[in-house]
Every structure is written in C-alpha cells, then in structure tokens.
Amino acid sequence: MTALDPHLAERLPTTLYPDSEQASIAVARQIAQLISQRAAEQRSCVLGLATGSTPTRLYEELVRLHREEGLSFRHVITFNLDEYFPMPPDSLQSYVRFMHEYLFDHLDIPAAQIHIPDGTIPQERVAEFCQQYEAQIRAAGGIDLQILGIGRTGHIGFNEPGSGANSRTRLITLDHITRTDAASDFYGEENVPRRAITMGVGTILEARQIVLLAWGEGKAAVVKRMVEGEMTDSVPATYLQKHPNVQVVLDQAAGAELTRIKSPWLVGTTLNWQNGTNRRKAVTWLARKLQKPILKLTDQEYNEHGLSELLAESGLAYELNIKVFNELQRTITGWPGGKPNADDSSRPERASPFPKRVLIFSPHPDDDVISMGGTLLRLVDQGHEVHVAYQTSGNIAVFDDEAIRFAEFVADYDEAFRLDEQPAENLYRRVTEFLRNKAPGQVDSEEVQQIKGLIRRGEAKSACRYAGIPDENVHFMDLPFYETGRVRKKPIGEEDIRLTIDLLHKIAPQQIYAAGDLSDPHGTHRVCLAAVFEALHRLKAQHTPWLTDCWLWLYRGAWQEWDIDQIEMAVPLSPQELTRKRRAIFKHQSQKDRPLFPGADQREFWQRAEDRNRTTAQLYDLLGLPEYEALEAFVRWHF
Structure with missing residues (x-):
C-alpha cells in the first residue's frame, strides 16, 4: 500500500513528542529564537502567555536559558490570557502570583512590560479595562507568539463553550466543568470564583503565531475534537483552524486519540x-x-x-x-507474582524466584488499594514478601474538620488519663483557632499539616494490616517535592531521587509496581513515576546486581485504565476479592464519601476503581475471552 499523509485527518498542524519534557524544551527554544531574532532587528518581542500546570516546564526552561545561556528579556513585552475575578494579586491562586513565581521574578524583564488582567478592579470598570487591554496589545504591535493550553471543555483562555470566533477581551462566567477542574487549587469547588477576565477568541486569533500545548491522557479526547473535528463554538479551540500559523504540540499521551495514533491504518500509514x-x-x-x-x-x-x-x-x-486471541488470553493470570513450579513460557510473570520480594510504590496513601488492591491481596495471600512505599504524605487531601476531630481526641484522651502536665488541650486550641480563621486556599500551619499527614498515615497502616502486610514492610517516604502544603508542588529534586534509590537498595525487590496513571490532574502521579524511573536509570547505570532480576509493572485505575492492546498482565478478581478490595479502600476514612480533590470524576474512588475493573472484564468478555467479575490491568516497563 502506498502510504498516505498520516496527518490526513488533522485540520491543525500537530507535533507529538515522547513526553512533555522534550516538548517544553523544544517550544522554549523556539521562543528564545524569536526573542533573539527580534532583538537583532532592534524590535520588541510580544508574547502572549498562559497559566496552569501545562506551561510550567516551558517557563522553567526559559528561566534556564536566561540564567545559563544569556537569553535577555529586556525587550520582551508580555500579555497574559486571563485572570479570575475577583482575585487579589497576592492570593495563592492568582495568575499574577503564578507568573511571578514561575517566570517573571527570575528574568530581567522590566515590570512595565508585564500585562496581566486585573482581578481587583471594580466591576463597573471591567468593560473599560478590557478595552484598554486590547488597546495595549495593539499599541505593542500585536502579539508575535501566543502560548495556549486547552481545557476539558475545549476552552482556550477562559473562552468557554459558546464563545464566538470574534469575541474580545471581556468578563465571562466560568463553566461548571472548568470550576470543577480548578477546585483542587482552591481547596473545594465552592471557593472557585464564578467569573474571570479573558482575552477573547478573536483577540487570540490576531496573534501572528500560536502554539497550543497539551499533556496527558486526560486531554486526549478534547485534543482529538480540536484537531480533527469541525469548527464549532461548542469547542472554542476548534476556531484555531481559522489561523494560518498554528502549532499544536502534544506529548504521546495527549495525542493518543488522534487517528494516526489510535487507528493509523485509516490514514494509510504503513x-x-x-x-x-x-x-x-x-x-x-x-x-x-x-x-x-x-x-x-x-x-x-x-x-x-x-x-x-x-x-x-x-x-x-x-x-x-x-x-491475537491467544496473545490476549496469555495476559490473564491469577498469579501476579508468578506461579511456582509452572511452565512460565506463556505467562506474563516468571515462575521463579518464588516467593518474591515485591515493592509497591503508591503516590498517595491510598493509590495502592484503589488501583491494584485485588492484586496486592493476591500477592500477600500467595506468600510473597510485600512492601508498600507511600511516596507522599497526602496531607493536603484531608478536610479541616478531620484535623479538628483528631486534635480533639488527643486533648480528650490526655485529660481523661492525665498523661501530661501541659495538656494536649493546647494543641486542640491552636489547631481549632487556626482553622476557624483560615482563609479559602490558605496554606495549613505546619502543625495542621502534620496532623493531616498522621491521619493519612494511620489509614494506610490500617489498610495494610487488613491486607496482611506487617508494619515493618510499610514505608512512608514523604518525598520533599510534595511537602509545600499547597496543591502546586515543587519540581522533582535530588533528594526525592536519593530517597527512592535508598529504599530500592534496602529492599532489593524482584518485582516493582508503580503508578502509571499519567492523567492524574494534580500531577503527583507523574512526578512520583519520574522519581522511580530516574532512580532505576541510575541504578542500572551503576550495574546494580539485584536489578538484573527485577521487573517493573505499571498500574492505573484511579483516573484511567490501560487500553486493552497495551495490557500485558490482567489479574482476575472474583466477587469476594472485589469486596475485600473495597474494604481495604474503606480503611481510608478521610477520603470516603467525598474526596477533597475528586478531579473531574465525582464518583468515590472505590466506585471508580470497581467500575473500571468491571469494564476491563466486560471488554475481555466482549472479545470472546473468559468472563470475570473484574480485572486489574498492568503494563510492563522494560528498563
């Protein structure tokens, strides 16, 4: 067959990179080249900038280029897309604060050349401000290059569904889905502002060049609609198809639903x-x-x-x-640690050694039982030495009233038994006073963070005991990147990697499980996996002996499941095993009924997990394979 254009179904020029790291560096280089070119012409470079988690690595690379390669921003003028309204500039959620923390405070850009919509102006002056913002863009000569992200509703900036192609900078009411997606940053949807000031679609389309970035499986569906769908105001990002100079830059996960990736034979790819x-x-x-x-x-x-x-x-x-039927059939095993004294030539795991030392990395203190609780129980029941490593404390995901309840328990217990000359009542008083006066989104005091971390730790221990894992096999890593007290975390650092290497050396596992759930909207899973990968790469470079006999399996389940063509091991769960898994999840009481940060999926975590496990089993059944109550799925990472 003669290969057709693999981009045949795409209405926008789209480039895929192996990961967001490489994509961000490439776009940063492109911006740097434009800045240098404009400087050589003795002209200002006008950039349109976006906020959110998507461009953060891009901004880090621009800062590096400034510090290490002398890229100057003295003649750069910037205009940000949007800002919540109302929003004080020093608020944790303010885009003014975001841009200064991630970019402006680390550059030589003059303050007068930075423009961000003002979330503090009186409402009666908003329309006038928006007209002035448009005038400032025109006075600067127009935007040379506009950076965009994309929301699940298909919004660019805060141009929600219904925004027209000719819309200008204005005050807009935020869509419910957008507010739900932002809830984690505001510690609850009820704290998310209902309105925002945003550049219009028409304003964005006047930029001479546009680069839209998208990372992760969670963006894959809306990316497909934007790139391959018809133009419609129900997906404002599709209006980019009208622009003569647009680049859509994706990592592999965000491009997973594109025809050339999902079903490349339909566009004639050989x-x-x-x-x-x-x-x-x-x-x-x-x-x-x-x-x-x-x-x-x-x-x-x-x-x-x-x-x-x-x-x-x-x-x-x-x-x-x-x-193909036989290949899929061989992915199914009731022995995730390998079946002893069995022919393993057509099984997903090795028969020996048996039993194995197994290390399960869990980004939060409940991901292990949510995503692979049935497999964890199987591994313990079948006699393996199972260790669980909780990579972060998960302390920000605990409601304030839970912290008060536990501080009150300590105070009441202390009073009842007269254990201390200085009663723990003082602790209770400090905690309740802080939390009663706490503003929405305010960072918890160190004392409150510790209490919340202890709550999550106690729940994790309880779940492990229920599963039969001894206390000495439960490891709390408290990776430093997470411990900011905020939803926004620090980048992965050397200490995170060192702690991971130390634990791996201590256990020397023959089997590792880690979360490959890259669609996690809060990014913690992504960073935790990066720490594991980097630790293993370094250990391999050091020719670590035990690593030659170690396999790594990636699980999902909290946010998304593996596609069936990717699955390399599927562990069946009976109705009784699914009930045991649910009970292990229920040990995490602070996350029960209503998680603090549910993301886009409003179901409880145990419901998500069971539904995904049942859906995987139903898909195997549809394809003619054995019918099970549920299946947990894994993909092997070859290092």
Missing part, C-alpha cells in the same frame, strides 16, 4: 504487522468497532475496514484471530 502491539491494536479495534468476539471476525470485515494489508501479511482471518 505499519510493521509483525509487531505484536500493532497487530493487537488493529484486531481489538476492529472487534470493538463491530462489537463481536475476535474469533468471529471475517476476511471481508478486515478488508472493509482498512486492514487488508494486515490480512495480506497474516494470511486468513481465522489464523490472525487465533494468534
């Missing part, structure tokens, strides 16, 4: 059909599209759906179907 992953992706895609078992797919159906080349290389559909 694939290596001897590659098992490509084969599984195509066959499972066809079976799901036709809603029929793999073994019932026909030659005609392959040909009618763009897979004639696969069929030509593989022979009859019958033979291809059996091959």
Whole structure:
C-alpha cells in the first residue's frame, strides 16, 4: 500500500513528542529564537502567555536559558490570557502570583512590560479595562507568539463553550466543568470564583503565531475534537483552524486519540504487522468497532475496514484471530507474582524466584488499594514478601474538620488519663483557632499539616494490616517535592531521587509496581513515576546486581485504565476479592464519601476503581475471552 499523509485527518498542524519534557524544551527554544531574532532587528518581542500546570516546564526552561545561556528579556513585552475575578494579586491562586513565581521574578524583564488582567478592579470598570487591554496589545504591535493550553471543555483562555470566533477581551462566567477542574487549587469547588477576565477568541486569533500545548491522557479526547473535528463554538479551540500559523504540540499521551495514533491504518500509514502491539491494536479495534468476539471476525470485515494489508501479511482471518486471541488470553493470570513450579513460557510473570520480594510504590496513601488492591491481596495471600512505599504524605487531601476531630481526641484522651502536665488541650486550641480563621486556599500551619499527614498515615497502616502486610514492610517516604502544603508542588529534586534509590537498595525487590496513571490532574502521579524511573536509570547505570532480576509493572485505575492492546498482565478478581478490595479502600476514612480533590470524576474512588475493573472484564468478555467479575490491568516497563 502506498502510504498516505498520516496527518490526513488533522485540520491543525500537530507535533507529538515522547513526553512533555522534550516538548517544553523544544517550544522554549523556539521562543528564545524569536526573542533573539527580534532583538537583532532592534524590535520588541510580544508574547502572549498562559497559566496552569501545562506551561510550567516551558517557563522553567526559559528561566534556564536566561540564567545559563544569556537569553535577555529586556525587550520582551508580555500579555497574559486571563485572570479570575475577583482575585487579589497576592492570593495563592492568582495568575499574577503564578507568573511571578514561575517566570517573571527570575528574568530581567522590566515590570512595565508585564500585562496581566486585573482581578481587583471594580466591576463597573471591567468593560473599560478590557478595552484598554486590547488597546495595549495593539499599541505593542500585536502579539508575535501566543502560548495556549486547552481545557476539558475545549476552552482556550477562559473562552468557554459558546464563545464566538470574534469575541474580545471581556468578563465571562466560568463553566461548571472548568470550576470543577480548578477546585483542587482552591481547596473545594465552592471557593472557585464564578467569573474571570479573558482575552477573547478573536483577540487570540490576531496573534501572528500560536502554539497550543497539551499533556496527558486526560486531554486526549478534547485534543482529538480540536484537531480533527469541525469548527464549532461548542469547542472554542476548534476556531484555531481559522489561523494560518498554528502549532499544536502534544506529548504521546495527549495525542493518543488522534487517528494516526489510535487507528493509523485509516490514514494509510504503513505499519510493521509483525509487531505484536500493532497487530493487537488493529484486531481489538476492529472487534470493538463491530462489537463481536475476535474469533468471529471475517476476511471481508478486515478488508472493509482498512486492514487488508494486515490480512495480506497474516494470511486468513481465522489464523490472525487465533494468534491475537491467544496473545490476549496469555495476559490473564491469577498469579501476579508468578506461579511456582509452572511452565512460565506463556505467562506474563516468571515462575521463579518464588516467593518474591515485591515493592509497591503508591503516590498517595491510598493509590495502592484503589488501583491494584485485588492484586496486592493476591500477592500477600500467595506468600510473597510485600512492601508498600507511600511516596507522599497526602496531607493536603484531608478536610479541616478531620484535623479538628483528631486534635480533639488527643486533648480528650490526655485529660481523661492525665498523661501530661501541659495538656494536649493546647494543641486542640491552636489547631481549632487556626482553622476557624483560615482563609479559602490558605496554606495549613505546619502543625495542621502534620496532623493531616498522621491521619493519612494511620489509614494506610490500617489498610495494610487488613491486607496482611506487617508494619515493618510499610514505608512512608514523604518525598520533599510534595511537602509545600499547597496543591502546586515543587519540581522533582535530588533528594526525592536519593530517597527512592535508598529504599530500592534496602529492599532489593524482584518485582516493582508503580503508578502509571499519567492523567492524574494534580500531577503527583507523574512526578512520583519520574522519581522511580530516574532512580532505576541510575541504578542500572551503576550495574546494580539485584536489578538484573527485577521487573517493573505499571498500574492505573484511579483516573484511567490501560487500553486493552497495551495490557500485558490482567489479574482476575472474583466477587469476594472485589469486596475485600473495597474494604481495604474503606480503611481510608478521610477520603470516603467525598474526596477533597475528586478531579473531574465525582464518583468515590472505590466506585471508580470497581467500575473500571468491571469494564476491563466486560471488554475481555466482549472479545470472546473468559468472563470475570473484574480485572486489574498492568503494563510492563522494560528498563
């Protein structure tokens, strides 16, 4: 087959990078080149800037280029997209504060050349301010390059669904989904402002060049609509299709739903059909599209759906179907640590050594049981030496009234038993006084953070005891990047990596589990996985002996599940095992009923986990594989 343009389905120029790190560095270099070019022409460079977690690595790289490579911002003029309204500039959630913390305070840019919508002006003056903002952009000569992110509603800036292509800078009411997504930054949706000042779609489209960034699986669906869908005001980002100079820059996860990635044969991409992953992706895609078992797919159906080349290389559909069916069948195992004294040539895990030393990394103090609780219970029941490492304290995810309740318990216990000459009543008084006067989004005092951390720690210990894991096998790492008391964390640092290396050396595991849930909207999973990867890379470079006999499995479940063509180990759960998993999750009482930071999914974590596990089992059943109550899925990372 002659390869067609793999971008055939795309209405916007789109570039995929292996990860957000490489993508951010590439865009930073592009901006630096533009700044230098304008400086050589003795002209100012006008940048439109965005906020949120997406551009933070980009800004870090710009700061590095300034500090280490002499990139000057003296002749740069900036205009930010938006700001909440009302919003004091010194608030933790203010975009003024965000831009100064991540970028402006580290550059040589003059303060007069920084423009950010003002969240403090009286409402009666907002319309006038917005007109002045537009005038300032025109007076600067227009925006040379505009950086954008994209929200789940398809908004750019705060241009929510319904925003027209000609809209200008204005005050807008935020969509419910946008406010839900912002809830974590404000410690609850009730604290999120209902309005914001934003550049309009028309204002954005007047920039000479636009670069839109998107990272993570959570953005994949809306990215597909933006890049491949029709222009519509229900997805304002699709209006970028009107612009003559747009770049959409994605990591692999954000581009996962694009046709050239999801079903590349539909755009004529020539694939290596001897590659098992490509084969599984195509066959499972066809079976799901036709809603029929793999073994019932026909030659005609392959040909009618763009897979004639696969069929030509593989022979009859019958033979291809059996091959893929068997590959999927072999992913299923009731022995996640390996079955002793068994032929493991067609099993996902090794039979020996048995039992294994198993280390489960859990980003928060409940991700282990939420995402792989059934597998954890199996590993313990089957006699493996199971260790759990809680990478962060999870202290910001505890409601204030829980902290008061525990401080009150300490005070009442102290009074009842007269244990201290200075009663713990003082602790209770300090904690309650602080929390009663605490402003929305204010960072907890160190004392309150410690109490909340102890609450999460106690719950994690309780869940581990329920699962049969001894106390000495439960490790609380408290990685420093997390311990800011804020939703916004520090970048991963050397201490985070050192602590991870030290624990790995101490346990010398033969099997590791880590969270590969990169769609986590708060980024903690992403950073925790990066710490594990970097630690393992360094240990490999040091030729660490035990590492040669160690396998790493990645789990998901809290936010998303693996696609079936990616799954390399599927652990079946019976109804009884699913109930045991739920009970382990229920040990995390502070996260029960209503998590403080639920993200976009309003279900409780145990409900999300069970629904995803059941959905995976139903998909295996649809494809003609054995029917189970639920399945937990894993992908092996080869290092």
